[in-house]
Amino acid sequence: MIRPLNLGIIFVSFLLAFHLAGEVFFPQGLLPAAAWFFLAAAGYAFNDLRDRPADAVNRPERPLPGGLSVEKARRVVSLFALAAFFLAFFFPFPLFVFILLVGGLLFLYALLPRKGLFLGNVAVALATASPFPAVMLFKGYTPPLGLGFLFSFFIVWMREIAKDFDDLEGDRRAGRKTLPIIAGKTRGLRFLWVLTFILAGFTMWGSLMVQETGVYALFIISGVNLCNAVALAAMTKGAYRNASLLLKVSILLGMGGLWLSV
Numbered sequence: 001m002i003r004p005l006n007l008g009i010i011f012v013s014f015l016l017a018f019h020l021a022g023e024v025f026f027p028q029g030l031l032p033a034a035a036w037f038f039l040a041a042a043g044y045a046f047n048d049l050r051d052r053p054a055d056a057v058n059r060p061e062r063p064l065p066g067g068l069s070v071e072k073a074r075r076v077v078s079l080f081a082l083a084a085f086f087l088a089f090f091f092p093f094p095l096f097v098f099i100l101l102v103g104g105l106l107f108l109y110a111l112l113p114r115k116g117l118f119l120g121n122v123a124v125a126l127a128t129a130s131p132f133p134a135v136m137l138f139k140g141y142t143p144p145l146g147l148g149f150l151f152s153f154f155i156v157w158m159r160e161i162a163k164d165f166d167d168l169e170g171d172r173r174a175g176r177k178t179l180p181i182i183a184g185k186t187r188g189l190r191f192l193w194v195l196t197f198i199l200a201g202f203t204m205w206g207s208l209m210v211q212e213t214g215v216y217a218l219f220i221i222s223g224v225n226l227c228n229a230v231a232l233a234a235m236t237k238g239a240y241r242n243a244s245l246l247l248k249v250s251i252l253l254g255m256g257g258l259w260l261s262v
Helices: 004-020 030-050 052-058 070-088 093-111 119-129 131-139 143-166 168-173 179-206 213-236 240-261
Strands: none
Touching: 004 030, 004 119, 004 131, 004 143, 004 240, 030 052, 030 070, 030 093, 030 119, 030 131, 052 168, 070 093, 093 119, 093 131, 119 131, 119 143, 131 143, 143 168, 143 179, 143 213, 143 240, 168 179, 179 213, 213 240
């Protein structure tokens, strides 16, 4: 329910964001990272509560389709949400307002019965990339922080669309209106290629902001873009879960490349 790997990516995003801001993470970063960790866990669990009919088809291995009681799942959501907002009370006011907005975005996404053509995926991408603007509010803006946000947002957006392709049958039964359902698989893949080329352009632009251009070229210009292209090639063959995994690898490559090159 709480997606440990995704939560790990959010935590690592905070580590990276403080590094890109030129700040030391420990101990000042522990509080916001923990609050975001708990908030994301609550959001994932609440989304699973709302997605039970679709997950019974798409993800039968998840806890709720596998037999976890709804009452226990609700307690998990409440526990993590309360922990997140308790920690948030110790934030500076702008950061407190921002975590409320992120939490509202996550829970709005889960409440939307049809998810929408773009809103659902964009909401998840914004929430997952939110550690970078959170650190901007906490420590101020730096160009590498903006670059980290763009990388995270675009790759997560692409991965959410790839998951929609994999979840097509269950989403259709649940009455959702995702990109592959409305636009069809061919047009949906074309849109993903557009996002891939936009992201590739950002990777070229980002090379102007880093100190270690060789590392950046290896990890990001080559590694990230190659992973994204191979993921889309896999999708043309119907290997949607493999594509989703490759896009997750792309996120990790991007994080590692930014850490080593700035």
